[in-house]
Ligand SMILES: Nc1ncnc2c1ncn2[C@@H]1O[C@H](COP(=O)(O)OP(=O)(O)O)[C@@H](O)[C@H]1O
C-alpha cells in the first residue's frame with residue numbers, strides 16, 4: 092500500500108508516492124451507484140416490457156421502416172455531398188454573382204430549422220400549385236400538379252439533401268482551404284492542368300480534412316431522418332408510431348427503435364474509425380482517436396432533440 | 411563556347427506587375443542565355459519571387475513580355491496584342507520550366523518516387539516503367555536512391571529539397587528557377603542542396619537562382635543581378651557586382667548580407 096511504512100530494503104529505500112485523487116474515487120463510486128440503480132430499474136420495472144421490445148425487433152413493419160431509414164440516409168447524404176462540392180466550388184468562384192448565390196444558399200439552409208424546411212417542401216403545392224416546363228414567355232411544354240411531382244418521399248429527400256448540402260459545403264470548403272497554395276503552385280509549375288491539379292493534388296489532400304466530419308454528418312443524418320415521420324414517410328420511427336397508435340405499447344416500441352438506431356450508429360462509427368485510419372495513414376497530424384471514443388461521438392446527438400410528432404402529423408394542403 | 415555567344419533562352423522586356431496599387435515589378439529587362447547561371451540578389455520585398463513566378467506564368471504580368479526559348483509563356487501575340495493562352499497551352503509551356511520553391515512543396519500524399527513520376531506520366535504521357543526508371547536515376551544523382559518509397563514528411567529539409575529538385579528535373583526542363591531554395595533549411599543542411607545545384611550548373615543547366623548565399627553566387631554564377639524595389643539595379647559577372655559594385659544600394663545590401 093502506498094501509505095504504509097516502507098520496509099527498509101536498500102533498493103526500495105526511496106518510494107514514489109503518486110498524488111491521490113480522492114475526487115476520482117468519489118466520481119467512480121457515484122457512477123457505479125447510478126449505473127446500478129439504472130440496471131436494477133431496467134430489470135425490475137415491468138413497464139419496460141422487454142419481451143415486447145424484443146418481439147418487435149424483427150417485426151416486418153419495423154424492418155420495412157429500417158430499410159426506408161437507411162435508403163433516406165444514403166440518398167440524402169449523396170445529394171448533400173454533391174451539392175456540398177458544387178457549392179464549395181461556387182463559393183470560391185471569382186464570379187461575384189455565383190459566389191454570393193452560394194453564400195445565400197448556405198445562409199438560408201443553415202439558418203432555418205430543418206423541420207420547418209421539411210414541412211415547407213411537403214406543402215410546396217400551397218405556393219406553386221402546378222409545375223410547368225416551357226420556354227419563358229413562350230409555349231408551355233409540360234404541366235403537372237405539384238402534389239403529384241413532389242411526393243412525400245421526394246419532399247423528404249429534398250429537405251434532408253438540400254439542408255445537408257449547406258453543411259457539406261462548409262466541410263468541403265474547409266477541406267479545400269486546408270491545402271497549402273504551394274501545392275497548386277508546384278503542380279502548375281510541373282505543367283499540370285488545373286483539372287489535373289485539382290483531382291490529383293488538391294482533392295486527395297482535402298479528403299483527409301473532409302472525411303472525418305462527413306462521417307459525423309452521415310451518423311447524424313441517420314438519426315435526423317426520424318424527423319421526416321412528421322410528413323408521414325414510413326421510416327423507422329413512423330412505423331413504430333403506426334404500431335403503437337393501434338396497440339398503445341409506446342415505450343417498448345420506442346426502445347425497439349432506439350436499439351436499431353444504436354446498432355446502426357455503432358456500425359457506422361466503427362466504419363468511420365477504420366476509414367479515418369486509412370485516409371490519415373502515415374500522417375503526422377493523425378488524430379489518435381480510440382474506437383470507443385468514435386462510437387460515443389456517433390451516439391451523442393448533434394441536432395437538438397425534437398418532440399415526438401406522432402399526433403401532430405401535418406395536413407397536406409391541396410391546391 | 412562562352413556564355414556570351416550562346417543562344418538567348420530567357421528574354422524579359424519591360425516587365426511590370428502590381429498587386430492592387432502595390433507596384434512590385436516596375437520594368438525589368440533581362441537576358442539569360444542557354445547554359446547560363448544567373449543569381450538574383452536583393453533585399454526582401456524587392457520583387458524577386460514575383461518576377462520569378464512571372465517567368466513561368468504563375469503570376470500574370472501587367473505589361474511587358476517574357477519569352478522562354480522564343481515562346482511567350484502565358485500569351486500569344488497577335489499584331490500588337492497579347493492574348494492570354496488557355497490553361498492547357500500554358501500548362502504545356504510550363505512543363506519545360508522547372509521550379510524549386512523555398513518551402514519544397516512536395517506532394518505529401520505521395521511517396522518520393524510518386525512525386526517524381528506524377529508529372530512525367532500525366533503531363534508528358536511517359537510510360538510508368540520508363541518514368542520510374544528515370545526517377546530512380548535522378549534520385550541516385552541527388553543521393554537519395556534509398557528514399558524512393560519514403561513519404562516526404564519523413565525526410566529532413568535538405569532531403570526534401572533535393573527530392574524537389576529531382577522532381578523538377580524529371581520533366582527534362584530547359585530552364586530551372588530556384589526561389590531561395592536553402593532559406594528554409596537548418597544551416598547544416600544548406601551545403602547538400604547547394605552541392606546538387608552546383609552539379610546541375612556544371613552539367614550545363616540554365617538556372618535563375620534567387621538566393622542569399624553570396625558564396626554560391628560568387629563561385630557558380632555567370633551573372634549576378636541585383637534587384638531593389640522592383641527594378642534591376644545592376645547586373646554583371648560576380649567579380650564585378652560582388653567585388654566592385656557600382657551602385658550605393660548594392661554596396662549597402664552586400665554590406666548587410668556578407
Ligand atoms: N500574392 C500577393 N498578393 C499581394 N501582394 C504580394 C503577393 N505576393 C507578393 N506580394 C508583395 O509584393 C512585394 C514583393 O514580394 P516578393 O516578390 O515576394 O519579394 P522578394 O521575393 O524579393 O522578397 C512584397 O511587398 C509583397 O508584399
Ligand SMILES: [Mg+2]
Nearest residue numbers: 458459460590
Ligand atoms: Mg521571395
